[in-house]
Structures are given as structure tokens and as C-alpha cells.
Amino acid sequence: MNDNDKLDLEEFIDRMRGGDLNAKDMVAFQESLLADPALRDHYRARMRMESHLLATFRSAQPELVPPVMGGRQPSGRRPWWVPAAGLGIAASLVLAFVAGSAGGRASHEPVLARLVSESEAAWSGMVPVGADGALSAGSLELKSGLVELRFESGVLLALEAPVKLDLVDPMRCRLHQGTAVVEVPDGAEGFIVETPGGHAVDHGTRFAVNVDPRGESAEFEVLSGRISVHHARSGTIADLTDAKAVRLTEEGIESLEMLPSRQVDADSDAGMVRLRTGGKETSIIRHTEAHPTETLLDPDFLMVKKDVGNEWGLPKDRRSLIGFALGGIHVREVGTARLRLNLVPTGLGFVSLLPEVCTFAVYGIRDDAALEDWPVDGLRWEDAPGSVDKEGIIDDDEVIRLGSFDLPRGRTSGPVVFESPGLAEFIRADTTGEVGFLLVRETPPLDTWSLVHGFASSTHPVAAGPVLELGLEPVRNPGPGGR
Amino acid sequence: MILEQQFVRLFVRHEAELRAFALTLLPCPADAEDVIQDACVAMWQRIGELECEKAFRSWAYTFVRFTALNKIRKSQRSPLVYCEELAELLAIEGESEAERAHAEFRALVACVEALPDRQRDLICRYYESASVRMADVAKALRRNVAGLYKTLLRTRDALRHCIEQRMAEDGFDGSKPSH
Numbered sequence: 099m100n101d102n103d104k105l106d107l108e109e110f111i112d113r114m115r116g117g118d119l120n121a122k123d124m125v126a127f128q129e130s131l132l133a134d135p136a137l138r139d140h141y142r143a144r145m146r147m148e149s150h151l152l153a154t155f156r157s158a159q160p161e162l163v164p165p166v167m168g169g170r171q172p173s174g175r176r177p178w179w180v181p182a183a184g185l186g187i188a189a190s191l192v193l194a195f196v197a198g199s200a201g202g203r204a205s206h207e208p209v210l211a212r213l214v215s216e217s218e219a220a221w222s223g224m225v226p227v228g229a230d231g232a233l234s235a236g237s238l239e240l241k242s243g244l245v246e247l248r249f250e251s252g253v254l255l256a257l258e259a260p261v262k263l264d265l266v267d268p269m270r271c272r273l274h275q276g277t278a279v280v281e282v283p284d285g286a287e288g289f290i291v292e293t294p295g296g297h298a299v300d301h302g303t304r305f306a307v308n309v310d311p312r313g314e315s316a317e318f319e320v321l322s323g324r325i326s327v328h329h330a331r332s333g334t335i336a337d338l339t340d341a342k343a344v345r346l347t348e349e350g351i352e353s354l355e356m357l358p359s360r361q362v363d364a365d366s367d368a369g370m371v372r373l374r375t376g377g378k379e380t381s382i383i384r385h386t387e388a389h390p391t392e393t394l395l396d397p398d399f400l401m402v403k404k405d406v407g408n409e410w411g412l413p414k415d416r417r418s419l420i421g422f423a424l425g426g427i428h429v430r431e432v433g434t435a436r437l438r439l440n441l442v443p444t445g446l447g448f449v450s451l452l453p454e455v456c457t458f459a460v461y462g463i464r465d466d467a468a469l470e471d472w473p474v475d476g477l478r479w480e481d482a483p484g485s486v487d488k489e490g491i492i493d494d495d496e497v498i499r500l501g502s503f504d505l506p507r508g509r510t511s512g513p514v515v516f517e518s519p520g521l522a523e524f525i526r527a528d529t530t531g532e533v534g535f536l537l538v539r540e541t542p543p544l545d546t547w548s549l550v551h552g553f554a555s556s557t558h559p560v561a562a563g564p565v566l567e568l569g570l571e572p573v574r575n576p577g578p579g580g581r
Numbered sequence: 582m583i584l585e586q587q588f589v590r591l592f593v594r595h596e597a598e599l600r601a602f603a604l605t606l607l608p609c610p611a612d613a614e615d616v617i618q619d620a621c622v623a624m625w626q627r628i629g630e631l632e633c634e635k636a637f638r639s640w641a642y643t644f645v646r647f648t649a650l651n652k653i654r655k656s657q658r659s660p661l662v663y664c665e666e667l668a669e670l671l672a673i674e675g676e677s678e679a680e681r682a683h684a685e686f687r688a689l690v691a692c693v694e695a696l697p698d699r700q701r702d703l704i705c706r707y708y709e710s711a712s713v714r715m716a717d718v719a720k721a722l723r724r725n726v727a728g729l730y731k732t733l734l735r736t737r738d739a740l741r742h743c744i745e746q747r748m749a750e751d752g753f754d755g756s757k758p759s760h
Contacts, residue, residue: 104734108733108734109730112714112715112730114610114661115712115713117661119660120660121660124661128663128667132666132667138670141671142605142671142674142675142678143741145604146601146605146678146682147685149601149603149604149605150597150685150686150689151689151693151704151708152600152604152610153596153600154689154708155705155709208702209698445691448594451590451593545590547594
């Protein structure tokens with residue numbers, strides 16, 4: 099089949115959509131199909147693709163979730179999923195496919211950025227964010243907390259509340275109020291932050307910008323690299339390099355002493371340390387010997403699934419391991435601890451086959467260097483800390499349950515924060531300088547085809563990987579008689 | 582004998598391939614949608630006849646095939662339906678590809694994710710509704726229709742290549758795949 103034949107078929111399909119195909123064309127096409135088995139093969143493959151794409155993108159309809167999966171309907175009532183008169187099956191059949199995040203975006207607005215993590219974030223009004231964290235052009239107002247956005251250009255923006263910001267395009271934003279730390283990777287040079295009085299162009303760097311609450315002036319501080327600050331009214335340009343700072347107002351640009359107290363570090367606030375895995379993370383799958391792990395696991399995801407298997411296959415439970423080096427942290431000073439994860443769609447399995455709520459347990463790997471030294475590559479289920487042979491049983495000699503969190507069915511993306519008294523206590527007891535966690539889904543699915551939950555690993559292209567957030571409190575020397 | 586709850590689960594599992602099968606027999610999306618809807622109701626009314634889960638697929642295909650053929654018989658004057666002979670032929674060939682249709686849909690979801698944004702946006706616009714015409718998309722994007730046909734063709738070729746690759750990686754050989 100040559101390209102012209104393919105284009106003819108495309109046109110046929112498009113005209114069929116609109117119902118404006120005439121009988122003569124239809125007869126000619128039918129005769130070709132009847133006479134040519136190869137054309138029929140191509141046609142069937144093409145129509146399958148057509149149907150699959152319609153099913154995928156038509157899920158811009160709200161996702162429909164069975165309200166009563168648990169039992170039979172009372173007799174005499176129309177079953178909940180049977181179409182009511184006048185309704186299409188897709189609108190009334192509570193059986194819609196969930197086609198990963200690809201099908202979820204109803205808007206045609208181009209995605210400019212994605213929400214990659216948030217910490218205690220509270221927004222004002224409606225946030226133009228899609229189910230997969232996608233943000234299109236528009237205004238954001240963060241009342242409290244910290245969030246990170248990644249523009250489609252690769253630029254990472256950490257916002258510290260209170261912030262008012264407009265997303266303009268993948269290479270431009272407008273800051274009306276508040277503090278942002280901008281990280282521009284190679285290839286995204288030229289990113290522009292507009293502020294009162296002018297704008298700054300980033301030439302590949304990390305810099306902080308703060309617009310005062312009245313929106314009258316902006317202060318720029320280069321943390322590393324180079325930016326140029328442009329004064330709108332006069333056209334004056336100031337080049338800034340490492341550790342230089344300026345204030346931009348309607349009147350002009352003035353140099354500033356960069357005060358240590360104004361330096362912004364996205365990873366450490368006063369008394370708060372945020373640790374990342376540095377790549378110490380992996381997923382494991384049960385019955386490794388029966389499954390090619392390279393196709394069922396993906397290093398971008400920390401996959402978690404409790405499985406039941408079926409007559410065609412062994413259960414493919416998945417668990418994830420996450421490790422953090424504690425560096426020079428005095429663990430006795432750890433007052434609070436949170437494990438921050440970002441849930442991301444894996445595209446594997448169906449949400450509708452999950453129970454209404456899934457419980458996930460977080461286990462701490464016991465404080466033993468031999469247990470904590472698990473390999474990131476090629477780790478087999480039965481060799482991983484916490485696993486007993488090929489069974490799904492947890493080995494309490496190797497891990498300790500620190501607590502759990504629940505996720506409702508239907509939630510496949512967004513931040514997840516795990517916090518428990520056991521977590522901080524576990525970290526305070528560390529002696530090896532490293533802590534590791536095992537993430538397990540405890541709730542079995544209704545069927546083996548259920549969703550595989552995934553949390554972003556540190557290599558995930560969009561969402562941020564796991565973060566261990568520790569609140570440090572100076573330890574007072576015990577007084578006389580103190581303990 | 583299976584329960585209603587089991588039926589729902591089975592329908593969800595096979596819905597994509599059944600829809601694809603219906604669209605092959607009745608290429609007008611609105612007709613195919615009617616067939617799926619009618620077949621689904623007919624299946625629900627006769628759940629008692631389904632003895633076990635394993636029998637669901639061929640049972641469901643039979644419902645879709647008969648519902649489609651009925652519709653074709655009633656609409657023979659319409660230029661949008663095939664003759665019965667062709668529909669029967671496509672049904673026989675299509676039923677033998679049930680496993681493939683199922684695996685293709687699973688792979689497609691991941692492959693769509695991997696498309697560059699512009700291509701995904703175009704696909705999204707065209708497939709958001711079966712009533713969207715290429716001319717509508719062309720107007721919205723200020724592009725010419727012929728160019729868009731070609732772009733969509735290339736995008737679908739890329740998807741097909743990705744799907745085949747993923748299915749090969751998943752060891753698809755016509756046997757029953759699972760997650």
C-alpha cells in the first residue's frame with residue numbers, strides 16, 4: 099500500500115465521520131476490500147487504531163467510577179451501569195477506560211509547565227492544573243507553602259508563598275509578588291522573568307527573584323551563572339554574575355549587597371533539610387524469573403502493586419526501595435520527618451479494578467549496613483530487604499513498619515506526603531549514616547489487571563523524585579539530673 | 582454462571598477491543614457506538630447464559646457481530662454501511678485478532694504518552710470527538726487539510742511502530758497477555 103492509497107483511506111475515514119460519503123464511493127471501496135485481503139488487513143488495523151484513539155482521547159469526559167462495585171443491585175431497579183434512555187453508553191456506562199494521563203487532558207490549551215512537587219501548598223481560587231499536574235497559561239496565586247513547577251522548556255521554578263505569578267509561555271513568566279528560585283538547564287537559556295520595572299533574561303543559571311508585596315520593585319540575586327536585568331523605561335541592561343544582586347524599580351537598576359540572610363536555597367530553609375535519593379532507588383517485581391523486568395519495570399517509576407495473579411500468570415507484585423544518605427546530619431536533632439513522593443501515572447493497568455481506597459505501608463529498613471547496601475540495578479525480589487523468598491510476606495527481621503497512607507481510587511498523580519511518629523524515631527535511631535525505606539501496597543486489587551501505582555523516581559522526566567524532609571531541632575544539653 | 586460484578590469487570594477489560602471490532606464492521610463511529618450500546622444491553626439481559634469468565638470474549642464478540650449485522654440489514658440503503666458479505670468477512674477476520682486488538686490498546690496508551698507535544702495535541706484535537714472533521718482541526722490550527730492528513734498519517738505510523746515494538750517487548754505472540 100503506497101502513501102497515496104493510505105491518504106485515500108484517511109479521507110474515506112474522515113468522510114465517514116461526517117456522513118458525507120456517497121454510494122458510488124462506498125461501493126468502489128467495498129469492492130476493493132472484498133477483492134484484496136492485504137487491503138482488508140490494513141483496513142482492520144487502521145480501524146482498530148481509529149477506535150483506540152477515540153477511546154483514549156474521548157476520555158476527556160469525566161472519568162466514570164462504579165458507585166457500587168460491592169454487590170448485586172436490588173431487583174427491579176435498572177442496573178447502575180445500564181444506559182438510561184437517551185444517554186450514550188459512554189456517558190452512563192460506568193465503565194470508562196482510564197487511559198493513563200494521556201487521555202485525561204480535556205483542554206486544548208497547550209501545556210506550559212507541570213507541577214512537580216508541593217509542600218503544604220494552599221492556592222487562592224482555581225488553579226489551572228490538569229489531573230497530571232499540567233498547567234496552561236494563566237495566573238497562579240500561592241497563599242502558603244512551597245511548590246516547584248517545571249516548564250516544558252526544562253526550566254524549574256521553585257515558588258515560596260505568598261506568590262502571584264502568570265504563566266505566559268514555556269519560556270516566560272510574570273512575577274507580580276513573592277519569591278521564586280529559577281533554575282535554567284542547558285538548552286533553555288533565554289528564559290524570561292517579567293517583574294515590575296522590567297525583566298530578567300537567564301543565560302543558564304540559578305537565580306532568585308523577589309518582588310515586594312506592593313509590586314513596586316524586584317530584587318534579583320544570582321546564585322550561580324549569569325543573568326541580564328533589563329530596565330523597561332530606559333533600556334538599561336545590567337549583567338549579573340555569581341553572588342551579585344540588583345534591585346529593579348520603575349526608576350532604574352541599583353546594585354545591592356547580597357546579604358547572607360536573603361540567600362535562597364531551595365533545599366534548605368532554616369532548620370529544614372530536604373534530602374534526595376541521589377539515585378539510590380529501585381523497584382522489584384515478584385516472580386522475577388517469570389517476567390522480563392526490563393519491560394515490566396521502568397527506572398523512571400517507583401512502582402508499587404499488590405497483585406493476585408490469574409489463571410494466565412503468576413502475581414506481579416511490585417515494591418519499591420528508596421535510600422537517603424544522611425550526610426553530616428546529627429540524627430538526634432531530627433524533630434520531624436516527612437517522606438514526600440509524587441504519584442505519577444504508569445500507564446499500566448486499570449483504575450476501575452482497584453478498591454475504593456488503597457493502603458500503602460512504609461517500612462524502614464533496619465539499621466544494618468548489610469541490609470541497607472542493596473544494589474540499584476538487578477535487585478531480585480527474593481534478595482531485597484524485607485522479602486521472604488518469593489512470597490509476598492514481609493520479613494519483620496529486616497524491616498520495621500513505620501506507618502501507612504491511603505490513596506483513593508482514581509488518584510493517579512500528585513504529591514503524597516507520608517509522616518508518622520515512627521518515621522522520625524526511625525531516623526533518630528540511625529547509626530549507619532543512611533536510611534532506607536520499602537514501599538508496599540497492602541490492598542489487593544479486584545483483579546490482576548488493576549492499576550500499577552507509580553511514584554516518580556529521581557530520573558522521572560517531569561515529576562520530582564522522593565524527598566526526605568527533616569525538621570532539625572538543636573538538642574539541648576541535659577541539665578543536672580536531666581536525662 | 583457469573584455475577585453482575587464479574588460481568589462489569591470483564592466488559593471493562595474487553596471494551597476497547599469490542600469497540601474496535603464494531604468500528605471495523607460499521608465504519609461510521611456513530612453506528613459503531615449504537616452497536617456497542619445495544620450489544621451491551623443485550624449481554625446484560627442474558628448474563629445468565631455466560632457460564633464462566635473464560636467464555637466471555639467469544640460470547641461478547643458474538644453479541645457485537647450479530648448486533649452489527651442486524652443494523653447492517655436494516656440500513657442497507659444507507660451509503661455508510663457495507664454489504665453483508667463484506668461485514669461477515671471482516672467479522673471472521675476481526676475475531677481472530679481479538680488478542681492483538683487488546684494488546685494494541687494497552688501499548689497505544691503508553692505510546693501516545695511518548696509522542697512529542699505537538700503531535701499529541703493534534704491527535705487529541707482530532708480524536709476528542711468522533712464528529713470532529715479534519716477541516717475543523719485545520720481551521721483551528723490555520724493549516725491546510727492535505728498537510729494535516731499527512732501529519733496525522735506520520736503520527737499514526739509512529740504510533741504503530743511504537744505499538745509493535747512494545748508488543749514485541751511484552752512478548753506478544755497471540756497468547757493471552759496480562760499486566
